[in-house]
Amino acid sequence: MDLRQLVRDVPDFPKPGILFRDLTPLMRDPRSWQEVIRQLEEVCERLQPDLIVGIESRGFIVGMALATQVALGFVPVRKPGKLPGSVTGVDYALEYGTDRLEIISDALEGGPRVMVVDDLLATGGTAAACAELVEAAGGKLCGFGFVAELAALEGRRRLPEEHPVESLIIYT
Known part of the structure; x- marks a missing residue:
């Protein structure tokens, strides 16, 4: 099945x-x-995570569907002020300014292996910040899964090279 055929280009x-x-x-x-989730399930089988972490907001859609399919827990990473209780956060640079991501402080207690998922890998800044956040919160990053990647933006280069990066659709 060619998943790319169902991605709409909006100029x-x-x-x-x-x-x-x-x-x-x-x-x-x-x-x-279902095919998207099946292919990401294969990534999970290779990476062997204990938890799925999804990046706000479309990463929640992908991550929760995948976590349910593989019977793993799901942990959201959100923008500031969206999570209750104590949070751990990381600030990161954008093209024009900065942003912040947060996770509930005890969400990765015990050092679980974590797979970070999102819908799209573009410049890689948000995914790299999420990787930093996972480790700051006590998790052990085991890799990344994306539905699509814009390879020309070289976001993969910003991610920790020791961890696999899997994208189902790659636009060159």
Whole structure:
């Protein structure tokens, strides 16, 4: 099954000159979405995580579906002020400014192996920050899983090279 056929190209979104890769048609098609999760399940089998961590917000969709399929727990990583109680956070640089990601402080208690998932790997800044956050919170990063990757943006280069990075659809 060619998953790429269900990804819609949206020119000039969110601003002129950007070609947005819209995964919502892929998510809307049950057979294709099942195939996405099946392929990510194969990644899980190789990486052997104890928990799935999903990055806000589309990483929640991918991560929770995958965690349910492989019978693992799911932990959300969110933007500031969205999680209750004590949190651990990390600030990271954006193209124009900074942002922050947070996780509940005891979410990775006991040092579980963690697979980070998201819908798209672009410049890699958010995924790299999430990797840093996982380790700061006591988890052991075992790799990454993405539905799609924009390889020309070289986001993979920003991720820790000792951990596998798996993308189901790669745009060159």
